[in-house]
Amino acid sequence: MTDPGTAPFDAVMVLSFGGPDGPDDVMPFLENVTRGRGVPRERLASVAEHYMHFGGVSPINRLNLDIIDRLRTALRDNAIDLPVFFGNRNWHPMVEDTVVEMFDAGHRRVLVFPTSAWGGYSGCAQYHEDIGRALSALAERRPASVDDPMTLRKLPHYWDRPEMIEAGADALRAARERLPEDVRSTARVVFTAHSVPSAADAVAGPPAEGGHLYSRQVTAASAAVAAAAGVDDHDVVWQSRSGPPQVPWLEPDIVDHLEAIHADGAPGAVVAPVGFVSDHLEVVWDLDTEAAEKADELGMPMARAATVGTDPRYVSMIVELIRDQLAGASTESTGMGCTDNGRRCVEGCCPLVRPQRPS
Numbered sequence: 001m002t003d004p005g006t007a008p009f010d011a012v013m014v015l016s017f018g019g020p021d022g023p024d025d026v027m028p029f030l031e032n033v034t035r036g037r038g039v040p041r042e043r044l045a046s047v048a049e050h051y052m053h054f055g056g057v058s059p060i061n062r063l064n065l066d067i068i069d070r071l072r073t074a075l076r077d078n079a080i081d082l083p084v085f086f087g088n089r090n091w092h093p094m095v096e097d098t099v100v101e102m103f104d105a106g107h108r109r110v111l112v113f114p115t116s117a118w119g120g121y122s123g124c125a126q127y128h129e130d131i132g133r134a135l136s137a138l139a140e141r142r143p144a145s146v147d148d149p150m151t152l153r154k155l156p157h158y159w160d161r162p163e164m165i166e167a168g169a170d171a172l173r174a175a176r177e178r179l180p181e182d183v184r185s186t187a188r189v190v191f192t193a194h195s196v197p198s199a200a201d202a203v204a205g206p207p208a209e210g211g212h213l214y215s216r217q218v219t220a221a222s223a224a225v226a227a228a229a230g231v232d233d234h235d236v237v238w239q240s241r242s243g244p245p246q247v248p249w250l251e252p253d254i255v256d257h258l259e260a261i262h263a264d265g266a267p268g269a270v271v272a273p274v275g276f277v278s279d280h281l282e283v284v285w286d287l288d289t290e291a292a293e294k295a296d297e298l299g300m301p302m303a304r305a306a307t308v309g310t311d312p313r314y315v316s317m318i319v320e321l322i323r324d325q326l327a328g329a330s331t332e333s334t335g336m337g338c339t340d341n342g343r344r345c346v347e348g349c350c351p352l353v354r355p356q357r358p359s
């Protein structure tokens with residue numbers, strides 16, 4: 001038998017968040033997402049409403065299937081003969097089922113591409129946990145896997161890859177071109193990413209680095225995209241906060257921020273969703289609906305930049321990440337976020353912080 005530590009990789013799994021495929025899926029999906037994590041009932045009901053505006057269907061599954069389709073083509077074009085599987089944290093196909101399916105098909109060394117580019121609990125550690133949970137399910141459902149184990153290697157954070165920065169910069173320029181001509185050069189450029197509890201961000205990253213890994217990465221990605229697009233000045237804001245209102249999350253919120261820059265005299269805004277790779281619900285609801293309505297109400301022209309997932313460079317980047325591994329990269333040499341079988345990147349990094357309710 002080949003040593004499982006050195007055998008070549010034999011499959012790829014795209015690991016994502018998941019989303020409902022119809023109205024009956026919405027509540028069970030939301031219950032999976034929150035799994036006992038202090039999200040108030042009212043917030044769930046209002047998020048369910050957002051999904052219901054789109055017939056109870058999140059665009060995320062279709063968008064991921066499209067990325068997978070293009071990835072299969074790109075692997076074939078690069079003579080990389082690896083099948084691509086799909087698994088999710090919160091909705092079907094569930095990662096637990098996909099890992100059993102891969103095992104049954106004979107795969108033992110799998111590269112896992114997460115649809116989050118980031119560090120932090122929600123962007124990285126929780127994907128490691130998904131892998132760990134799927135391996136526990138495998139051990140229960142396929143006892144033979146204990147003696148014939150699988151290795152699932154999560155690929156590293158990729159927010160800083162040149163393909164991401166260049167695709168983001170082109171999307172930003174294209175959005176600016178869609179604004180009325182008289183505000184194009186003076187519109188405020190605003191980058192946005194998913195908010196997280198401030199306490200979670202404070203402990204994100206290797207303990208020795210002083211935390212805030214996620215917000216530091218989002219800030220650095222925004223600066224790099226702005227520079228590549230020739231933008232001198234920009235803001236970084238947050239969106240889609242959840243949790244009880246008394247618990248602090250990263251601020252300012254995009255909608256409040258539009259009011260603030262309008263009051264400050266901004267003649268228009270370009271909103272760039274740097275935190276997301278595709279136009280899933282957080283983008284089409286929180287930006288294209290809520291933020292766009294606010295901009296309308298203020299009479300301030302706003303253009304939303306495309307997410308990078310549709311850019312061919314996104315899929316080229318995935319191929320490069322895979323190629324590095326096929327060339328023998330180790331988890332240590334690969335960069336932060338890359339570990340096997342759900343291990344944390346660094347001892348004690350990115351712990352789950354339970355929301356503290358004020359006493």
Ligand SMILES: CC1=C(CCC(=O)O)c2cc3nc(cc4[nH]c(cc5[nH]c(cc1n2)c(C)c5CCC(=O)O)c(CCC(=O)O)c4C)C(CCC(=O)O)=C3C
Nearest residue numbers: 017019033039047058060116122123194196242280281282
């Ligand atoms: C950092 C981050 C990313 C980016 C990294 C990544 O891409 O992974 C992200 C992505 C996404 N978040 C998404 C949806 C939701 N996030 C929620 C809740 C939460 N997100 C959080 C953080 C993040 N989330 C946090 C700290 C919570 C609080 C509760 C908890 O700790 O779990 C809830 C529950 C209801 C609510 O509270 O809003 C929903 C429905 C969708 C799918 C949209 C679709 O269906 O198209 C996607 C891609």
Ligand SMILES: [Fe+2]
Nearest residue numbers: 122194240282
């Ligand atoms: Fe989220």
